Amino acid sequence: xxxxxxxxxxxxxxxxxxxxxxxxxxxxxxxxxxxxxxxxxxxxxxxxxxxxxxxxxxxxxxxxxxxxxxxxxxxxxxxxxxxxxxxxxxxxxxxxxxxxxxxxxxxxxxxxxxxxxxxxxxxxxxxxxxxxxxxxxxxxxxxxxxxxxxxxxxxxxxxxxxxxxxxxxxxxxxxxxxxxxxxxxxxxxxxxxxxxxxxxxxxxxxxxxxxxxxxxxxxxxxxxxxxxxxxxxxxxxxxxxxxxxxxxxxxxxxxxxxxxxxxxxxxxxxxxxxxxxxxxxxxxxxxxxxxxxxxxxxxxxxxxxxxxxxxxxxxxxxxxxxxxxxxxxxxxxxxxxxxxxxxxxxxxxxxxxxxxxxxxxxxxxxxxxxxxxxxxxxxxxxxxxxxxxxxxxxxxxxxxxxxxxxxxxxxxxxxxxxxxxxxxxxxxxxxxxxxxxxxxxxxxxxxxxxxxxxxxxxxxxxxxxxxxxxxxxxxxxxxxxxxxxxxxxx
Numbered sequence: 001x002x003x004x005x006x007x008x009x010x011x012x013x014x015x016x017x018x019x020x021x022x023x024x025x026x027x028x029x030x031x032x033x034x035x036x037x038x039x040x041x042x043x044x045x046x047x048x049x050x051x052x053x054x055x056x057x058x059x060x061x062x063x064x065x066x067x068x069x070x071x072x073x074x075x076x077x078x079x080x081x082x083x084x085x086x087x088x089x090x091x092x093x094x095x096x097x098x099x100x101x102x103x104x105x106x107x108x109x110x111x112x113x114x115x116x117x118x119x120x121x122x123x124x125x126x127x128x129x130x131x132x133x134x135x136x137x138x139x140x141x142x143x144x145x146x147x148x149x150x151x152x153x154x155x156x157x158x159x160x161x162x163x164x165x166x167x168x169x170x171x172x173x174x175x176x177x178x179x180x181x182x183x184x185x186x187x188x189x190x191x192x193x194x195x196x197x198x199x200x201x202x203x204x205x206x207x208x209x210x211x212x213x214x215x216x217x218x219x220x221x222x223x224x225x226x227x228x229x230x231x232x233x234x235x236x237x238x239x240x241x242x243x244x245x246x247x248x249x250x251x252x253x254x255x256x257x258x259x260x261x262x263x264x265x266x267x268x269x270x271x272x273x274x275x276x277x278x279x280x281x282x283x284x285x286x287x288x289x290x291x292x293x294x295x296x297x298x299x300x301x302x303x304x305x306x307x308x309x310x311x312x313x314x315x316x317x318x319x320x321x322x323x324x325x326x327x328x329x330x331x332x333x334x335x336x337x338x339x340x341x342x343x344x345x346x347x348x349x350x351x352x353x354x355x356x357x358x359x360x361x362x363x364x365x366x367x368x369x370x371x372x373x374x375x376x377x378x379x380x381x382x383x384x385x386x387x388x389x390x391x392x393x394x395x396x397x398x399x400x401x402x403x404x405x406x407x408x409x410x411x412x413x414x415x416x417x418x419x420x421x422x423x424x425x426x427x428x429x430x431x432x433x434x435x436x437x438x439x440x441x442x443x444x445x446x447x448x449x450x451x452x453x454x455x456x457x458x459x460x461x462x463x464x465x466x467x468x469x470x471x472x473x474x475x476x477x478x479x480x481x482x483x484x485x486x487x488x489x490x
Contacts, residue, residue: 130472187210201380311451338355339445
């Protein structure tokens with residue numbers, strides 16, 4: 001009898017908990033009106049609180065770490081002074097973007113824009129001529145590295161920073177289009193051409209219809225009873241993008257495997273433990289941990305005992321992952337990140353989600369406040385925020401903040417205000433590109449060592465830079481994505 005009473009009590013308590021939870025989900029604690037009820041106005045609340053899984057990405061739980069130099073600054077650049085920062089949780093590609101992934105991108109561009117806007121395809125092509133060398137026979141790589149099936153799983157190179165960002169935008173749209181198709185909202189439209197192609201921003205703005213399969217129910221009593229999907233429906237994912245420099249370095253170091261009771265027990269020089277470049281595991285003892293140049297003229301070791309086994313980039317996913325599960329964060333190819341390069345970025349930027357390169361934009365609207373029609377490629381038009389719109393703000397006073405505190409008038413040592421550049425590019429006062437500096441507002445950071453770099457650059461703390469419109473045979477990229485909601489991934 002006592003046992004039955006206990007069971008009944010447990011069941012009653014569980015029922016009360018369920019009812020209480022259900023009521024909280026169904027009724028607004030602010031107004032008392034019921035959610036998802038057309039009789040009460042039809043305000044919809046999605047009960048899901050978990051981010052939709054996006055293909056190819058690994059979860060990186062954020063936290064605090066010491067960003068910057070972990071070894072001797074042999075080049076005396078002093079451009080990565082150690083400082084403590086916090087990185088928000090995010091997602092990152094498990095491997096670099098491969099040739100086959102980029103070929104899929106080019107195929108789509110040619111299919112959709114090739115007939116009327118062929119330059120869209122041409123402008124996206126990797127520069128395969130980066131393989132040429134005045135004193136080396138690399139011409140076969142010019143012809144075969146990007147397109148031959150044997151190289152399909154190798155990291156794409158010859159892609160500049162602008163092209164890498166365009167790939168991220170395309171990937172966002174293709175993933176979200178497929179998610180809407182799987183959710184039954186849209187049907188696949190093989191006839192997408194020119195401006196009539198799925199673009200996430202255009203769809204959310206109501207400027208792309210597509211082939212509708214089954215619209216979502218509209219609970220608004222004044223509506224038509226049907227509606228398109230919204231971001232609130234938790235069907236689509238946030239945008240793919242390049243990682244920031246801080247995110248990339250944090251993910252590469254992978255300190256998650258070196259934490260005990262909220263203490264970092266060992267600060268790493270590389271994505272793996274120890275100060276050596278070879279594996280200490282018995283079955284792989286002596287093997288190099290990644291693909292790099294061991295010394296002058298030694299790119300892969302000796303025949304019958306090829307150590308890193310790759311004279312040029314190795315296939316994506318080669319060698320061993322770090323503690324976050326990411327491959328080739330030390331060697332193989334260097335990688336583009338979002339940031340604009342400045343020598344003292346470590347001292348200037350914020351200590352939460354540090355990043356230099358913000359250029360704040362908003363969609364273009366007409367005088368009535370309606371969005372302007374999308375452009376000829378199906379994209380929403382954006383513009384920089386005007387100084388008048390920033391006049392009463394405290395967090396920023398202009399749209400372009402690339403040279404804030406490093407290249408703007410406030411940071412220059414010049415006292416002659418008459419020397420201001422006529423074109424308004426105040427960066428010239430500190431960094432005169434092409435004369436006394438290679439730094440400009442279009443100079444971007446790339447991180448990590450590559451197949452043609454020595455051991456020094458295998459440390460994730462090292463940083464280098466290149467103009468955003470230039471490409472090389474040793475720089476690739478991987479995508480990242482914001483983590484929304486709980487930073488713990490739960």
